[in-house]
Amino acid sequence: MKFLADPTLGKLTKWLRILGYDTVYYMGDIDRSFLRKAQKEGRVALTRRRDMASRSFSGQMIIVCEDQVQNQIKEVTQKLSLKPDQGKLFSICLKCNKELKEVSREEVRGLVPDYVSENYKDFRMCPQCKGIFWPGTHRDNMLDEVKKMLDSG
Numbered sequence: 001m002k003f004l005a006d007p008t009l010g011k012l013t014k015w016l017r018i019l020g021y022d023t024v025y026y027m028g029d030i031d032r033s034f035l036r037k038a039q040k041e042g043r044v045a046l047t048r049r050r051d052m053a054s055r056s057f058s059g060q061m062i063i064v065c066e067d068q069v070q071n072q073i074k075e076v077t078q079k080l081s082l083k084p085d086q087g088k089l090f091s092i093c094l095k096c097n098k099e100l101k102e103v104s105r106e107e108v109r110g111l112v113p114d115y116v117s118e119n120y121k122d123f124r125m126c127p128q129c130k131g132i133f134w135p136g137t138h139r140d141n142m143l144d145e146v147k148k149m150l151d152s153g
């Protein structure tokens, strides 16, 4: 499942990426070209523009009604009956929307602080920004957030 999110859905874009969904954040006007891009790339169009519901569009579109990102995630996953895969969490660079590649501890030595390369072993690198990611505290906090979003009702 891939998404195309309109410019008002920046937070939702980030959280969909955290959940492991390829999500393009669309910065242009919400018009025909938005829908054309979604269709061409096989993405579910996400928009807050209610008037888009009346456009003819053969692809899949969700008019997001909720305001809070936690509720938006619930709204989207429920409408699509999506069950986010825990194994896919944090598999995409939040900045670039690129799939992260696994890299070894040896490869990241010198690129991350020593205590990190000594204490962690699961490293991933973004092929675009070359950012290196590992399961740290920040990520644990986010995981709790994700669980809250998906569990409660």
Ligand SMILES: [Zn+2]
Binding pocket: 093, 094, 095, 096, 097, 098, 126, 127, 128, 129, 130, 131
């Ligand atoms: Zn990146």
